[in-house]
Amino acid sequence: MADVFEKCDEFWARMEKIAGEMMVPLRNTFFRRFPIVNCTPTYIRDGKEFLQVSTNDYLGLAVHPEVVEAGFRIAEQYGVGTPLGARPLTGNTDLHLALEADLAKYRLTESSLVFNLGLSAMSGTIACVVGRKERIFVDAYAHSCVHDGARLCKGEASWFAHNDMTDLEEQLKACPDDVPKMIAVDGVYGMSGDLAPLDKLVELKKKYNARLFVDDAHGTGVLGENGRGTCELFGVEHEVDLHGGTFAKSFGTFGGYICGPEHVLRFVRHVSPGFMLTKALPAAIVAATIKSLELMQKLPERRIKLWENINALRDNLRAAGFNIGNPEGAVTSIFTRGVTALHAVKMLEEEHQIIVNPVMYPAVPYGTSIVRMTPSALHSTDQMQQVVDALVQVAKKIPLLEGNHAAAHRAVGQTADASSAHSTT
Numbered sequence: 074m075a076d077v078f079e080k081c082d083e084f085w086a087r088m089e090k091i092a093g094e095m096m097v098p099l100r101n102t103f104f105r106r107f108p109i110v111n112c113t114p115t116y117i118r119d120g121k122e123f124l125q126v127s128t129n130d131y132l133g134l135a136v137h138p139e140v141v142e143a144g145f146r147i148a149e150q151y152g153v154g155t156p157l158g159a160r161p162l163t164g165n166t167d168l169h170l171a172l173e174a175d176l177a178k179y180r181l182t183e184s185s186l187v188f189n190l191g192l193s194a195m196s197g198t199i200a201c202v203v204g205r206k207e208r209i210f211v212d213a214y215a216h217s218c219v220h221d222g223a224r225l226c227k228g229e230a231s232w233f234a235h236n237d238m239t240d241l242e243e244q245l246k247a248c249p250d251d252v253p254k255m256i257a258v259d260g261v262y263g264m265s266g267d268l269a270p271l272d273k274l275v276e277l278k279k280k281y282n283a284r285l286f287v288d289d290a291h292g293t294g295v296l297g298e299n300g301r302g303t304c305e306l307f308g309v310e311h312e313v314d315l316h317g318g319t320f321a322k323s324f325g326t327f328g329g330y331i332c333g334p335e336h337v338l339r340f341v342r343h344v345s346p347g348f349m350l351t352k353a354l355p356a357a358i359v360a361a362t363i364k365s366l367e368l369m370q371k372l373p374e375r376r377i378k379l380w381e382n383i384n385a386l387r388d389n390l391r392a393a394g395f396n397i398g399n400p401e402g403a404v405t406s407i408f409t410r411g412v413t414a415l416h417a418v419k420m421l422e423e424e425h426q427i428i429v430n431p432v433m434y435p436a437v438p439y440g441t442s443i444v445r446m447t448p449s450a451l452h453s454t455d456q457m458q459q460v461v462d463a464l465v466q467v468a469k470k471i472p473l474l475e476g477n478h479a480a481a482h483r484a485v486g487q488t489a490d491a492s493s494a495h496s497t498t
């Protein structure tokens with residue numbers, strides 16, 4: 074008799090097919106244990122100094138004394154998780170409203186909503202905004218939470234090949250004029266580091282009378298003249314209908330948000346379970362985020378330093394012969410076949426005391442894996458060179474220079490996210 078639990082073992086059997094006998098040792102590379110001094114560029118473990126280029130704390134704000142103090146003050150005064158209620162109950166504090174006002178001002182939108190996760194912000198908003206007999210078109214590389222929103226919505230969802238405007242236009246053209254439409258993309262793609270062509274997406278959205286949703290989790294604080302992200306970089310902030318993001322990257326805190334027109338967000342506020350049927354973000358985190366949003370705007374030198382580090386890392390990787398594709402956000406990835414990236418990450422940690430992230434299926438296509446690096450403003454350019462020197466040593470032992478970027482892109486249609494989002498709900 075078939076059992077719903079069977080797939081749990083089948084998953085590991087599929088993984089063993091690509092990892093072979095290394096599966097068990099490599100499995101432990103995922104979900105490694107880290108000390109909780111997690112956002113500093115270096116830390117001491119067992120008497121050894123480790124360098125980490127993996128925290129997502131792009132601007133170093135997670136450990137900024139003013140951010141820490143802002144959160145600490147509220148936690149000490151009111152409790153760690155306070156408020157414990159959902160937003161429509163006891164969870165709606167002045168701090169939550171102040172952060173929403175600050176975010177709307179920063180994003181140049183009418184309104185904003187703060188969620189307790191970036192994941193719920195994207196999935197919860199898309200799921201309720203795209204209704205019955207409506208249609209959403211999602212980039213195949215978009216973050217899983219955008220795909221989740223498309224799967225959960227009452228409308229019809231389809232995906233288009235990553236950044237392929239011809240594919241998107243064909244789908245838009247084939248969709249009847251009277252069907253309300255939304256296009257959903259990431260500003261910066263979190264695995265490959267490339268950008269959505271927002272200028273072209275705006276043209277298409279206008280031509281086919283669609284709405285445009287941009288999840289700019291990775292672009293915010295990093296791109297654009299004032300650090301407002303990918304939409305600022307492309308000069309399309311006013312053309313994008315809904316801006317989503319997370320606080321768990323450049324802000325250095327926790328939670329997520331959506332910015333957009335007040336009448337739309339008033340609707341989301343009242344109907345999205347991801348907003349209203351879940352505990353509010355702790356006020357201590359909200360207070361810390363208010364401070365980090367202020368600092369993000371007051372300290373442009375952090376963004377300048379971040380880019381100095383990103384450029385040093387990329388120039389040195391390319392000079393050493395690594396295939397890193399054409400990333401334009403802060404994420405820098407080396408694409409590999411099989412589970413080579415997991416081997417590399419394990420060797421970097423054990424032999425060079427360097428921490429970077431491995432990414433494997435189902436976050437990337439089956440049969441590929443990624444060594445993913447995210448520099449921060451707190452790193453030095455010498456530390457970027459240190460990472461590249463170590464990678465060069467690792468590449469002498471395993472086939473890390475044998476770039477697999479094209480294969481990773483070709484396989485995009487086979488990702489778990491993409492294929493399952495291609496469903497009518």
Ligand SMILES: Cc1ncc(COP(=O)(O)O)c(C=O)c1O
Pocket residue numbers: 190191192193195216218259263288289290291318319320321327328329
């Ligand atoms: C593009 C993108 N969107 C959404 C999220 C989810 O944000 P959170 O971690 O706040 O749930 C992430 C997090 O990794 C992300 O990279």
